[in-house]
Amino acid sequence: MAKTRERRPGIVIMARLIALVGPLAWVIILAVIGGALGFLCAMGVMVFGALGVAKLLGEVVALSYGQIMACAILCGVLRGVLRLWEQYSNHYIAFKLLAVIRDKIFKALRVLCPAKLESKQKGAIIAMLTADIETLEVFYAHTISPICIAVLVSLTVLLFVGFYVSWYLALAALAGSLVIGIVLPLVSSVRLRPSGVAYRKEFASFNGYFLDSVKGVKDIVLNNAGPARAAEVDRRSEKLQEQTAIARRATALASGVTELCVSLFILIALLAGVGLHLSGGLSLGKMIVGVVAIFGSFGPVIAISALPGNLTQTFASGDRVLDLLEEQPSVTPVTDGVDFDFDHLEVRNLTFSYDREPVLRGVFLTARRGEIVGLVGPSGCGKSTLLKLLLRFWEKDGGEILYNGADVAAVNSKSLLDNVTMVSQSTYLFDETIEDNLRMAKPDATREELEEACRKASIHDFIRTLPDGYQTRVGALGDNLSAGERQRLGLARAFLHDSPVILLDEPTSNVDSINEGIILRAIARQKRDKCIILVSHRASTMAIADRVYAIREGIMEQER
Numbered sequence: 001m002a003k004t005r006e007r008r009p010g011i012v013i014m015a016r017l018i019a020l021v022g023p024l025a026w027v028i029i030l031a032v033i034g035g036a037l038g039f040l041c042a043m044g045v046m047v048f049g050a051l052g053v054a055k056l057l058g059e060v061v062a063l064s065y066g067q068i069m070a071c072a073i074l075c076g077v078l079r080g081v082l083r084l085w086e087q088y089s090n091h092y093i094a095f096k097l098l099a100v101i102r103d104k105i106f107k108a109l110r111v112l113c114p115a116k117l118e119s120k121q122k123g124a125i126i127a128m129l130t131a132d133i134e135t136l137e138v139f140y141a142h143t144i145s146p147i148c149i150a151v152l153v154s155l156t157v158l159l160f161v162g163f164y165v166s167w168y169l170a171l172a173a174l175a176g177s178l179v180i181g182i183v184l185p186l187v188s189s190v191r192l193r194p195s196g197v198a199y200r201k202e203f204a205s206f207n208g209y210f211l212d213s214v215k216g217v218k219d220i221v222l223n224n225a226g227p228a229r230a231a232e233v234d235r236r237s238e239k240l241q242e243q244t245a246i247a248r249r250a251t252a253l254a255s256g257v258t259e260l261c262v263s264l265f266i267l268i269a270l271l272a273g274v275g276l277h278l279s280g281g282l283s284l285g286k287m288i289v290g291v292v293a294i295f296g297s298f299g300p301v302i303a304i305s306a307l308p309g310n311l312t313q314t315f316a317s318g319d320r321v322l323d324l325l326e327e328q329p330s331v332t333p334v335t336d337g338v339d340f341d342f343d344h345l346e347v348r349n350l351t352f353s354y355d356r357e358p359v360l361r362g363v364f365l366t367a368r369r370g371e372i373v374g375l376v377g378p379s380g381c382g383k384s385t386l387l388k389l390l391l392r393f394w395e396k397d398g399g400e401i402l403y404n405g406a407d408v409a410a411v412n413s414k415s416l417l418d419n420v421t422m423v424s425q426s427t428y429l430f431d432e433t434i435e436d437n438l439r440m441a442k443p444d445a446t447r448e449e450l451e452e453a454c455r456k457a458s459i460h461d462f463i464r465t466l467p468d469g470y471q472t473r474v475g476a477l478g479d480n481l482s483a484g485e486r487q488r489l490g491l492a493r494a495f496l497h498d499s500p501v502i503l504l505d506e507p508t509s510n511v512d513s514i515n516e517g518i519i520l521r522a523i524a525r526q527k528r529d530k531c532i533i534l535v536s537h538r539a540s541t542m543a544i545a546d547r548v549y550a551i552r553e554g555i556m557e558q559e560r
């Protein structure tokens with residue numbers, strides 16, 4: 001269901017995202033330490049240089065010129081090593097942590113499905129699995145560490161300047177860091193938000209429309225709707241460009257202001273240093289060392305001010321990922337229930353609604369092994385819904401669904417799936433070989449079993465005509481499998497799975513009457529030790545049913 005609640009506060013998202021990767025937080029800490037030490041070494045080169053100049057100007061320095069030079073060189077070399085360390089840690093974070101989060105999301109989805117994937121949010125979930133998780137990489141590898149590095153470096157420089165040079169200069173450095181690293185980012189994050197939000201909205205709108213048009217290009221051509229569609233693509237593209245320009249201008253302005261402030265604070269530090277020296281409070285040598293240190297310390301702080309542009313997006317992604325991880329499944333898998341070996345099914349006074357409108361208002365049905373039960377009713381009356389409830393895609397609102405007398409909510413989910421198979425109205429085929437696609441229903445099936453299932457589904461002869469037979473990749477066929485062929489492959493899967501209960505949702509809606517006859521005879525032959533529940537509009541299909549029920553306005557009636 002669409003959420004209307006506000007986004008979590010940024011700080012909460014950050015804390016939760018860090019907690020999410022808990023045990024791996026040490027890698028982030030390593031990256032931060034490497035980064036901070038690296039920065040300090042880079043500054044060290046300059047500070048030791050300044051120290052040399054200070055010594056030249058008569059400052060008392062405990063090190064010889066040679067030692068100062070050696071320290072500067074050492075800092076330069078260490079800088080390289082530490083940079084490698086930081087980069088290595090950041091990449092490790094990027095790959096390892098993202099794998100951890102993907103794993104968590106898939107686990108969450110496994111519990112949330114199938115109900116979650118039945119809903120219209122499929123696109124959003126795919127977007128999350130791809131785009132949002134990529135965005136989080138930015139958070140872990142390029143947001144937390146810059147912030148921590150900036151804090152560590154600024155603090156170190158502050159203490160160094162304070163103790164070694166002058167607390168007044170340290171104060172100037174602190175003011176600079178606070179303004180550049182905190183005030184400016186906050187202000188620009190507020191200012192950039194509207195243009196960022198508008199940009200992403202246009203971006204999503206353009207992408208969605210464009211992809212949709214590519215997917216539906218056949219129907220566009222058939223309806224001669226090309227020119228109108230192209231005009232709309234142009235219009236959205238132009239709007240997107242406008243928004244891009246606006247967002248770019250805002251970002252450019254923000255970075256310009258930051259640069260200005262950096263120059264300003266360097267000037268302030270310099271003036272303060274000169275002032276202190278002239279008033280006799282500070283030797284020239286120390287003044288140079290202090291001002292050089294402050295110049296250098298702004299580097300990591302500037303990096304923070306470049307963040308807000310990304311951060312809003314990162315927070316939005318983080319918020320969506322947290323939402324999914326926290327979502328309560330509409331159905332929790334049962335593992336401590338009962339196992340059963342199907343004998344009979346009884347549905348009593350079942351009621352169900354998706355939103356508010358009830359779909360099923362009073363459904364009664366019985367079915368046992370050796371029977372074919374037919375289900376008819378107008379389109380949209382809830383036939384597919386009933387089959388899905390038998391598999392507990394959703395929790396029912398009221399009534400009972402009893403397998404051997406045990407309620408569907410009390411039997412183990414695995415046992416339920418072992419006993420009941422459904423062939424839905426649309427069969428999904430993976431981009432693998434036909435054999436792999438069938439085998440997923442029974443991984444250890446023999447070749448004979450495989451072919452036997454295909455014969456029953458009246459698809460064996462067709463598969464033999466394919467260039468590589470059972471080894472033909474479905475992807476290689478593109479969209480060239482007809483709806484009926486797909487449907488029959490779905491049936492073959494179900495026959496191979498060989499569970500006692502088979503739910504068939506319109507199994508013959510896309511096949512001609514000859515194939516329908518073959519499939520129905522195969523279904524009828526299975527009936528001896530199976531229970532088959534068959535949904536169909538066709539009277540000819542219903543001919544093989546032992547009993548037929550009809551759903552009218554949510555109420556089930558037995559027709560014959």
Ligand SMILES: Nc1ncnc2c1ncn2[C@@H]1O[C@H](COP(=O)(O)OP(=O)(O)OP(=O)(O)O)[C@@H](O)[C@H]1O
Nearest residue numbers: 118119354355359378379380381382383384385386
């Ligand atoms: N995931 C869902 N969320 C909300 N409403 C749904 C969902 N799935 C189906 N519905 C609605 O529930 C009603 C029953 O749908 P269902 O698919 O069970 O009908 P059906 O009898 O199988 O129809 P058909 O013969 O066309 O396949 C319809 O009004 C449909 O729009």
Ligand SMILES: [Mg+2]
Nearest residue numbers: 383384425505
């Ligand atoms: Mg249906």
